[in-house]
Amino acid sequence: xxxxxxxxxxxxxxxxxxxxxxxxxxxxxxxxxxxxxxxxxxxxxxxxxxxxxxxxxxxxxxxxxxxxxxxxxxxxxxxxxxxxxxxxxxxxxxxxxxxxxxxxxxxxxxxxxxxxxxxxxxxxxxxxxxxxxxxxxxxxxxxxxxxxxxxxxxxxxxxxxxxxxxx
Amino acid sequence: xxxxxxxxxxxxxxxxxxxxxxxxxxxxxxxxxxxxxxxxxxxxxxxxxxxxxxxxxxxxxxxxxxxxxxxxxxxxxxxxxxxxxxxxxxxxxxxxxxxxxxxxxxxxxxxxxxxxxxxxxxxxxxxxxxxxxxxxxxxxxx
Numbered sequence: 001x002x003x004x005x006x007x008x009x010x011x012x013x014x015x016x017x018x019x020x021x022x023x024x025x026x027x028x029x030x031x032x033x034x035x036x037x038x039x040x041x042x043x044x045x046x047x048x049x050x051x052x053x054x055x056x057x058x059x060x061x062x063x064x065x066x067x068x069x070x071x072x073x074x075x076x077x078x079x080x081x082x083x084x085x086x087x088x089x090x091x092x093x094x095x096x097x098x099x100x101x102x103x104x105x106x107x108x109x110x111x112x113x114x115x116x117x118x119x120x121x122x123x124x125x126x127x128x129x130x131x132x133x134x135x136x137x138x139x140x141x142x143x144x145x146x147x148x149x150x151x152x153x154x155x156x157x158x159x160x161x162x163x164x165x166x167x
Numbered sequence: 168x169x170x171x172x173x174x175x176x177x178x179x180x181x182x183x184x185x186x187x188x189x190x191x192x193x194x195x196x197x198x199x200x201x202x203x204x205x206x207x208x209x210x211x212x213x214x215x216x217x218x219x220x221x222x223x224x225x226x227x228x229x230x231x232x233x234x235x236x237x238x239x240x241x242x243x244x245x246x247x248x249x250x251x252x253x254x255x256x257x258x259x260x261x262x263x264x265x266x267x268x269x270x271x272x273x274x275x276x277x278x279x280x281x282x283x284x285x286x287x288x289x290x291x292x293x294x295x296x297x298x299x300x301x302x303x304x305x306x307x308x309x
Contacts, residue, residue: 065201108199109217110246111218111249112199112202112206112209114306116201116202132197133199
């Protein structure tokens, strides 16, 4: 089945729809109590306790340069699969996964690929008659920033963050 | 030279007809994050995804919301196909080579940077755009 298309989760963020390969998503969570972030990391909203660890929560709309359209109480956290760095992204709505056959998908034109600073959008999917950009969640936060976030998490987990510094 | 004439910010512009593939009404344009401001987004055409370029922004002619008269000019240069947003399409015209004058100067930005030639005088002035230069400018940050 997979070689005939891609399973896509459609995410609504600040009034826009994006698609992500469902394999990039480990789990979905309702917005819940989180540990708030205490520094100015771009788009960092807080930390989600998962298992025995903490996962940084990123405001996907802010990272995509979108203006929030107002509080949406249905907001969800999309937690990425570990191979793309474990991060949670705050979105307004999730739909799917939906199987999208290859003839309803297109790679981003070469002309546009060359204009992206990072390959954030890898393709476009037709959803009905509407084109939807397909995001690579692993590119939303550059690797050096993801590494810095992991450092913050390690600090939090070691009690060295948020006023609990025992070092 | 056969050209399509169109209007941007109340001035007349033209593109060679041989580079034009289609004129379309404005439909839904899907914005794509992380691209230069001169890229409005993408449209689908015959199963192909095309970038939509904002000519007003590229030519530094000031911003204006699209109207019912706005049109997308689907153009092709070498391997690149793109749609250009124009305020209004006028006509197909023939610009005899003898009437074409070289652009007076080529500044580094603004509409003058993309002119291939000029034809006519006064209100009849038609500015012939250099499509290759337009596409290249977007590649370098628009």
